[in-house]
Amino acid sequence: MNKKTSTPKIIIAIDGYSACGKSTLAKDLGKKLGYGYIDTGAMYRAVTLYFLRNKVAFDDAEAIAKALSDITIEFVNVKGKNRTILNGEDVEEEIRKMYVSNQVSPVATISAVRRSMVLQQQKMGEKKGVILDGRDIGTVVFPTAELKLFLTASPEIRTKRRYEELKIKGQDSTFEEIQTNLLERDHIDSNRADSPLRQAEDAVVIDNSNLSKKEQLAMVSALVKQRIKGLK
Numbered sequence: 001m002n003k004k005t006s007t008p009k010i011i012i013a014i015d016g017y018s019a020c021g022k023s024t025l026a027k028d029l030g031k032k033l034g035y036g037y038i039d040t041g042a043m044y045r046a047v048t049l050y051f052l053r054n055k056v057a058f059d060d061a062e063a064i065a066k067a068l069s070d071i072t073i074e075f076v077n078v079k080g081k082n083r084t085i086l087n088g089e090d091v092e093e094e095i096r097k098m099y100v101s102n103q104v105s106p107v108a109t110i111s112a113v114r115r116s117m118v119l120q121q122q123k124m125g126e127k128k129g130v131i132l133d134g135r136d137i138g139t140v141v142f143p144t145a146e147l148k149l150f151l152t153a154s155p156e157i158r159t160k161r162r163y164e165e166l167k168i169k170g171q172d173s174t175f176e177e178i179q180t181n182l183l184e185r186d187h188i189d190s191n192r193a194d195s196p197l198r199q200a201e202d203a204v205v206i207d208n209s210n211l212s213k214k215e216q217l218a219m220v221s222a223l224v225k226q227r228i229k230g231l232k
């Protein structure tokens with residue numbers, strides 16, 4: 001048998017606080033390993049955008065159920081970049097805007113929304129060879145993932161990174177606005193009743209406050225190698 005095809009494929013779960021570099025790591029790692037990448041936060045953001053556009057009240061169970069059955073979320077790769085597609089429309093830019101960031105955590109507390117997203121994520125990842133980033137990947141979506149990471153960084157560093165990211169995209173949010181949003185989301189995400197953000201017991205914790213992207217990638221690549229070796 002060809003050695004390449006016999007390499008076992010694993011699931012890599014990356015959880016952590018807002019703007020702690022999960023998606024940067026997931027994208028870099030995906031490229032390096034030839035793995036798919038599922039940005040589960042983008043899915044909650046797309047649902048939020050749909051709810052806001054269609055005036056779905058966050059406490060109207062019937063309207064939420066109807067909306068969820070009308071929503072289709074896909075990921076496509078355009079010129080090497082991940083794009084989030086909501087009912088055929090590329091919403092990648094729109095879902096990163098502050099008005100969506102300000103509503104996404106309340107939407108993500110709704111159990112019907114979580115059930116629907118988790119089922120789709122499990123389906124997207126069932127063939128393995130994927131990296132998922134989010135808040136509940138290692139605890140709820142794929143509790144049997146072969147490698148679980150929990151990323152953290154200081155609130156100041158996370159705010160600075162998100163501020164710079166948004167500035168490049170031409171979105172003019174202030175440092176204070178961004179910091180308030182990140183801390184508020186962390187609070188809601190960590191305290192909700194349904195699948196709160198928490199570290200899985202078997203997750204490897206990485207504080208990347210003082211790590212470069214390259215250092216972080218090297219550290220995680222070594223962990224991936226180790227896990228795959230353990231499976232052979």
Ligand code: CDP
Binds near residue numbers: 186
């Ligand atoms: O990139 P950033 O850290 O700003 O957030 P994100 O990954 O885009 O996620 C946006 C929001 O979606 C989070 O603050 C959570 O409220 C929610 N989320 C969730 O509840 N569960 C996930 N698996 C992923 C995101």
